[in-house]
Structures are given as structure tokens and as C-alpha cells.
Amino acid sequence: MxxxxxxxxxxxxxxxxxxxxxxxxxxxxxxxxxxxxxxxxxxxxxxxxxxxxxxxxxxxxxxxxxxxxxxxxxxxxxxxxxxxxxxxxxxxxxxxxxxxxxxxxxxxxxxxxxxxxxxxxxxxxxxxxxxxxxxxxxxxxxxxxxxxxxxxxxxxxxxxxxxxxxxxxxxxxxxxxxxxxxxxxxxxxxxxxxxxxxxxxxxxxxxxxxxxxxxxxxxxxxxxxxxIPPRKEAKPTKLNRRVVLCILRTVRRTTEVLIEQRPATGRWAGMWQFVTLDPGNHTKSAGSGEADSATDLSSLRSGAEGVAKNVAAKIAGSTTPPTHFMSLRHQLTHRRYAFEAFTVHALARRSAKSTIPGEMRWVSIDRLSDYPLPKPHVLIAAKLAAQLA
DNA sequence: AAGTCGGGGAT
DNA sequence: ATCCCAGACTT
Missing domain, CATH: 1.10.340.30 (Hypothetical protein; domain 2)
Known part of the structure; x- marks a missing residue:
């Protein structure tokens, strides 16, 4: 005392x-x-x-x-x-x-x-x-x-x-x-x-x-x-794998990319992101299923491109083959993420068909900075803009 | 009482 | 890599 x-x-x-x-x-x-x-x-x-x-x-x-x-x-x-x-x-x-x-x-x-x-x-x-x-x-x-x-x-x-x-x-x-x-x-x-x-x-x-x-x-x-005080014991963190699709189109010489809004609850609530897939759950977006995929690393590596291709077609119609342009790891307190990011170009001239409950929106690369994005998507956006410049 | 919710600083 | 940071809120 x-x-x-x-x-x-x-x-x-x-x-x-x-x-x-x-x-x-x-x-x-x-x-x-x-x-x-x-x-x-x-x-x-x-x-x-x-x-x-x-x-x-x-x-x-x-x-x-x-x-x-x-x-x-x-x-x-x-x-x-x-x-x-x-x-x-x-x-x-x-x-x-x-x-x-x-x-x-x-x-x-x-x-x-x-x-x-x-x-x-x-x-x-x-x-x-x-x-x-x-x-x-x-x-x-x-x-x-x-x-x-x-x-x-x-x-x-x-x-x-x-x-x-x-x-x-x-x-x-x-x-x-x-x-x-x-x-x-x-x-x-x-x-x-x-x-x-x-x-x-x-x-x-x-x-x-x-x-x-x-x-x-x-x-x-x-x-x-x-x-004093005693230190906390560390808990193991789960690794979540995600495939990120930057679906691009060109309107009047302006490149646009498709983004989606996350649900109003949970992590990054209400923020926007590039189309994000859980490869262990091919048709769902990251908003709902956060569970660890049982997919192993090698099948993910080969499978990510296939997932990207299938889902891109589902959302935007026919597209060019996906091009892998970025790998990114992101560490949070209770879990880790491994993102694999791809670009695809939409060929069909039809509007995007959402695969999640929330809204989707085409935005020009210059306007991405108007939207609140989770940190990993900020990094992906920067790399994307540099590539397209 | 235990989980969830982000990202970075310091070591 | 690990622990912690001028915590609040939900379950």
C-alpha cells in the first residue's frame, strides 16, 4: 500500500x-x-x-x-x-x-x-x-x-x-x-x-x-x-485465406473497378472492399462465412485462379482470365489473413450481379479514395492504381 | 466471464 | 514474433 x-x-x-x-x-x-x-x-x-x-x-x-x-x-x-x-x-x-x-x-x-x-x-x-x-x-x-x-x-x-x-x-x-x-x-x-x-x-x-x-x-x-502485472498468455491465431477480385471495366476511357459494401455489423462494418471470396466457400463473399477453410495451401494456390474466374463470370459476365498481381498478409489480434488479389476485365456490357446482400458499385480508380476501405484493401488499391498508371 | 472488434508501436 | 495500447459492447 x-x-x-x-x-x-x-x-x-x-x-x-x-x-x-x-x-x-x-x-x-x-x-x-x-x-x-x-x-x-x-x-x-x-x-x-x-x-x-x-x-x-x-x-x-x-x-x-x-x-x-x-x-x-x-x-x-x-x-x-x-x-x-x-x-x-x-x-x-x-x-x-x-x-x-x-x-x-x-x-x-x-x-x-x-x-x-x-x-x-x-x-x-x-x-x-x-x-x-x-x-x-x-x-x-x-x-x-x-x-x-x-x-x-x-x-x-x-x-x-x-x-x-x-x-x-x-x-x-x-x-x-x-x-x-x-x-x-x-x-x-x-x-x-x-x-x-x-x-x-x-x-x-x-x-x-x-x-x-x-x-x-x-x-x-x-x-x-x-x-507485476503478470503478462497475458498468447492465444494461437487462425489463418483465413481470401481471394480478392479487382473486376475492371472501361467506360469512356475511364477505368472503373467493382467494390462491395460490407454488412452493417461485424468486422469493418459498413466499409467497402474489392469483391472478396472465401475460397473454401466458392459462391459466398467474405461478409458471412468467416470460418477457416479446410483447403490446403497447394490446392488454394491452383484453385484461387479458378475461383476467381468462376465468380468473376457470375458477377460480371464474360471476363478476361484472372491475373494474379498481389499477395498480402494481414495480422489482427485474433486472426491472420492471407489475401491473393487478381484483376479481371469485364467483357460483357451488363451490370454487375451482386453475390452478397449488400450493395455493389462501379467506381473509377481515382474515386476509390472517397470510400472507407479496410487496411488490406487500401494496400491493394494502391498497388492496383500503380499498375494501371 | 468470455468474445468480438483493427492496426501499429516497441522490443 | 509477441504483448500491449487513455476500452466498449455483445453474448
């Missing part, structure tokens, strides 16, 4: 104010201590920062606030344009929830972001952590927060050796985070707790010699900083 919490929060605050990073969603570095950032900036940044590192978020945050400078502009935006700005950031339900959240705040709160945790928690995409973050960081309310950084920092401070992913341990950490809160300066205190975890009290090789509160740290005293 931390002996004297009075000196703890003073040490942390002093360290934070001397060492904090200059981040675009924070109050400017020159401003008076205690200056609060704009609440809309906090809302957007907290949505983007969920399960995402600061360095990754910064450019997305800048572009997003340029496109949607106010909560009213975000509330009025269409979902596709919000998704397009989120493209590459992952966890796309965050983008749809953030837009819905802005709409709810405009409709119910007159566009003013609430400062009460219980009110904030009712909003889409705002859970226990984000509600506390907005209340404390944007309004200096006395609300606790426990994110991945705070979990690690408190576990080490208190010498908690049990697994912080377990429910009772999490609940205890929330209690401790609340007990540690100072009466004033909650915004800087909570920021400091996270900043410490992000820059000093890191998962691997923590910089304990730089830590302002190592005298308060039980793990440091025990020499067990590296063992």
Missing part, C-alpha cells in the same frame, strides 16, 4: 507539470497550470485513444478536427465520411459511436458536452473509463479513471501480484484510483497517472530511476517490478 497519499499526489503533479508531453488535445504548453482543454477535443481524442497509442492517434486527431471542428459539424456529418477519416485507425465502431454520441449531445444537451460521469456513461461509445476521463480531464471533476496505464501503475505501487484482468482485481483498482484522487487538480493528476504509465512505468523495462513516486512503490521495494 502507498503510505502517504498526500505526498504521492504532490510528487506526481510536480513531475507531470515538468515532464508532460505536448499533445494536440491538451491545453497548450504555455498556458497557466490548471487550464482545461476544450471538451470536444477531449471527447474526440478519448474515442480515438481507446486501445490505441498516442503516437498513432495524433495525425488522425488533427485531420478529424479539421474536417469536423465542432460537435455540431460532427453530428451533421454522414457516417461514410466519418468512417473515411477513421480509415486505418481500426475498431471502426468507435467512429460510428462517436458520431451517434455527437448527435445525442446536440439533440439532448443543446450541443454542450455533459460534465457528469453518470450522464456521460449513457452516451454511445462512452463507458466507465471514457466517462471519467471526460469529466476529469475536460471539467476537472473529481472522477477516477482506470485505463491500461493506470492498471499497471497501481498494481506496481500496491504490489498487486494477481491478474488485473480478473473482475475483483479491476474493481479494487477502481477503488484505489478513487482513493488516490486529490481534492483539487484532478485533471492534471489523472493525466499524470496515465503519462507516468506511458512514459516511465512501461510494461517492459520501466525507467524506475526516473520515477517520481518510486518511494511509494511496493513492487520497486520488492524488486518485482518486472513481474
Amino acid at each position: 502507498i503510505g502517504r497519499t498526500q505526498t504521492f499526489h504532490k510528487r506526481l503533479l510536480q513531475w507531470y507539470r515538468a515532464n508532460r508531453r505536448d499533445l494536440p488535445w491538451r491545453a497548450p504548453m504555455g498556458s497557466q497550470p490548471g487550464t482545461l482543454p476544450d471538451a470536444y477535443s477531449v471527447l474526440v481524442s478519448e474515442a480515438m485513444l481507446q486501445q490505441t497509442q498516442v503516437a498513432t492517434v495524433i495525425p488522425y486527431f488533427q485531420r478529424f478536427l479539421q474536417a469536423f471542428p465542432t460537435i455540431h459539424r460532427l453530428a451533421a456529418a454522414d457516417e461514410q465520411s466519418v468512417l473515411r477519416l477513421w480509415q486505418g485507425l481500426g475498431y471502426y465502431s468507435r467512429a460510428r459511436n462517436l458520431r451517434a454520441c455527437a448527435q445525442a449531445i446536440v439533440a439532448q444537451q443543446g450541443g454542450k458536452i455533459p460534465d457528469a460521469v453518470e450522464t456521460l456513461k449513457q452516451l454511445p461509445g462512452i463507458g466507465r473509463y471514457t466517462a471519467g476521463a471526460i469529466a476529469s480531464l475536460a471539467f476537472n471533476k473529481r472522477a477516477a479513471i482506470v485505463d491500461g496505464n493506470v492498471v499497471r501503475v497501481i498494481c506496481r505501487l500496491d504490489g498487486i501480484k494477481s491478474d488485473p484482468r480478473q473482475r475483483p482485481v479491476i474493481d479494487h483498482l477502481w477503488q484505489r484510483a478513487a482513493a488516490l484522487l486529490p481534492r483539487d487538480n484532478v485533471a492534471d493528476f489523472n493525466s499524470g497517472l496515465m503519462e507516468l504509465g506511458a512514459t516511465v512505468c512501461t510494461p517492459l523495462k520501466p525507467r524506475c530511476e526516473q520515477c517520481p513516486v518510486r518511494k511509494n512503490c511496493a513492487a520497486f521495494a520488492l524488486g518485482k517490478v518486472d513481474l
